[in-house]
Amino acid sequence: MEQHDKVYDLIGVGVGPFNLSLAALLDEIDEVEPLFFEQNGTFEWHPGMLIEGTKMQVPFIADLVTMADPTNRYSFLNYISKNERMYQFYYLQRLDIPRREYNDYCQWVARQVESCRFGKRVTNVRHFKDNEEIFEVEVTDVASGQVSVFKAKNLVMGTGSVPVMPRSFREAPSEDVFHTADFLPNQDRCRKASAITVVGSGQSAAETFRELLKEQRDCGYRLDWITRSPGFESMEESKLSLEHFSPDYVNYFYQLPQEQKDEIFANQGLYYKGISNHTINDIYNLLYEYSVGREELNVGLQVLSEVKDIKPKANGKYDLECYHYQKKESFTHESELVIAATGYKPYVPDFIHHLEDLLEWDEEGRYKVTADYRLVQTKETSNEIYVHSGISHTHGVGSTNLGLSIHRNKVIINHLVGRDLYPMNEKNIFQSFTV
Ligand SMILES: Cc1cc2nc3c(=O)[nH]c(=O)nc-3n(C[C@H](O)[C@H](O)[C@H](O)COP(=O)(O)OP(=O)(O)OC[C@H]3O[C@@H](n4cnc5c(N)ncnc54)[C@H](O)[C@@H]3O)c2cc1C
CATH class of the missing domain: 3.50.50.60 (FAD/NAD(P)-binding domain)
Structure with missing residues (x-):
């Protein structure tokens, strides 16, 4: 030493x-x-x-x-x-x-x-x-x-911070089920897949989905986007909202009682967790373009649904066990690759x-x-x-x-x-x- x-x-x-x-x-x-x-x-x-x-x-x-x-x-x-x-x-x-x-x-x-x-x-x-x-x-x-x-x-x-993966996602091989943090090294693997599912609806999820959507018709895979959120919600980006990212707001927030801080922070997700408007627009424009002539899209966007488990199948693909919590119904979704856009933790x-x-x-x-x-x-x-x-x-x-x-x-x-x-x-x- x-x-x-x-x-x-x-x-x-x-x-x-x-x-x-x-x-x-x-x-x-x-x-x-x-x-x-x-x-x-x-x-x-x-x-x-x-x-x-x-x-x-x-x-x-x-x-x-x-x-x-x-x-x-x-x-x-x-x-x-x-x-x-x-x-x-x-x-x-x-x-x-x-x-x-x-x-x-x-x-x-x-x-x-x-x-x-x-x-x-x-x-x-x-x-x-x-x-x-x-x-x-x-x-x-x-x-x-x-x-x-x-x-x-x-x-x-x-x-x-480090990427967070739900426990049930971690049991599958990492070349098939991986975090958005590992997207680029796996992009070639995506191009060869028959079906890809992105799980989550923050900015990383949207950027990954947009990139996959751009190549979807050339590569020919089925592409799905599943989130437990009630919608693919946009980030709050108005100029006055951005003032929450100022020294003044930090100073104000700091002096609040801890209990109040925890409550306030838990309700501020859209200031940092949502999707940028321009990314949502890009995705919508692509979907619209692809739908011209009533073409079959082979793309799915599913909200209100939590992926509870991922089970390997004999055909080399995976069954995603999902739950629609408003309809209180379970359903199964098949995919070859799963990309977890499940965030980061400090x-x-x-x-x-x-x-x-x-x-x-x-x-x-x-x-x-x-x-x-x-x-x-x-x-x-x-x-x-x-x-x-x-x-x-x-x-x-x-x-x-x-x-x-x-x-x-x-x-x-x-x-x-x-x-x-x-x-x-x-x-x-x-x-x-x-x-
Ligand atoms: C994909 C993505 C895009 C983002 N884009 C934006 C954006 O546009 N604007 C914005 O404001 N924020 C953005 N963020 C949020 C935030 O700014 C970034 O996460 C930023 O990288 C945080 O910087 P950091 O220096 O705190 O940590 P990090 O960038 O995570 O760096 C920490 C470093 O510490 C090293 N390390 C950890 N432990 C040790 C150790 N024991 N010894 C030595 N080294 C160690 C790690 O290897 C790492 O390199 C983004 C986050 C992500 C995930």
Whole structure:
């Protein structure tokens, strides 16, 4: 085991957009020396869903740095300029850049920010008191298995989320029943299938269904889309609704009692779980086009129906045991492939639970978080654990929204340096959430 004696100001766990933004901003700030570890060999942003034609759900202004510092060299516009695409971008006249381009931009930043280390998984963290209080961070090189230990005054968790599959879906072979997160590596398999069913009705479900629908007539498969929701509902995207993804709403939400927060958040699904209007329009337009001349569609869209179980059949296909909960009727649906668009959940690594005694947890077993994104500790220490992931219960509906990542990183940096390096505006939106 390799032991490093140097004490870093901050060690970051995970390099997704949230921690990459923090790393990029800190790259310009000499007084904080950070190090960030990412288990993947390179920066990858949801690679299985980088479908051609999909676009960001936030304007490019919500890049990794601009909302904190528009002059920062890691801005999206500088990426465009350095790649000599300024005129093409200018004529494009779009704020919502392709998702593949956002990933390429982040990779461009990740290649330059020296504090980011790839192919390194953080496998344990210990809070330790010797001459001074520090964290010891155990890091495993993914390729060689070699373990090193690094020291840090503070940590920042940016471990994001992981795909969720219902238990009954997990029993089938993963080449036949897989999550939308694995869609692109399985797209060729889809092209050869006789029948495909997408289960769920969020944005990932709609993008996958749209992509399959585009090729459905050429490939000749039967295509179905099943959801337990009452409809293929659109996301609430009006400009005033988008103000829920503002620092002002985060501040308002944070100070509510926990019980009230849980109730409010449970009813805000359409702000982030529904389908973008443009995706629904694309799907509808394709269906309409295909139906010209009363052609048999060989496509099904089924709402109000939950897939309860998936059973293998002798013919190599699967029976999906479904239940229509308004008619209270069960039915069976046959498919060769099943794509689960069943969402994601926050990923909190086990080692955080090893710090159980240091941290405060609520009755639901969730960690407590301060308004400025630090885990609440049981005792006074000089070390903080800042957190980006798993904070919807404390900071609400915007917790995973990329448009708020810069605000959060400004708050974290201000706390780290002990002064308002980034001034905070009191009012950023037109409406008031509080009185
Ligand atoms: C398909 C998809 C599209 C989305 N599109 C948008 C959008 O357009 N606009 C928007 O606002 N939001 C969007 N989101 C939501 C959100 O912005 C993303 O989920 C975003 O990636 C969150 O960033 P993150 O940095 O928190 O986590 P992630 O991107 O999930 O990154 C976390 C990283 O941590 C690494 N990691 C985890 N554990 C360890 C460990 N122990 N050691 C080292 N590394 C570790 C992981 O490998 C991963 O790379 C989208 C989500 C999905 C799933």
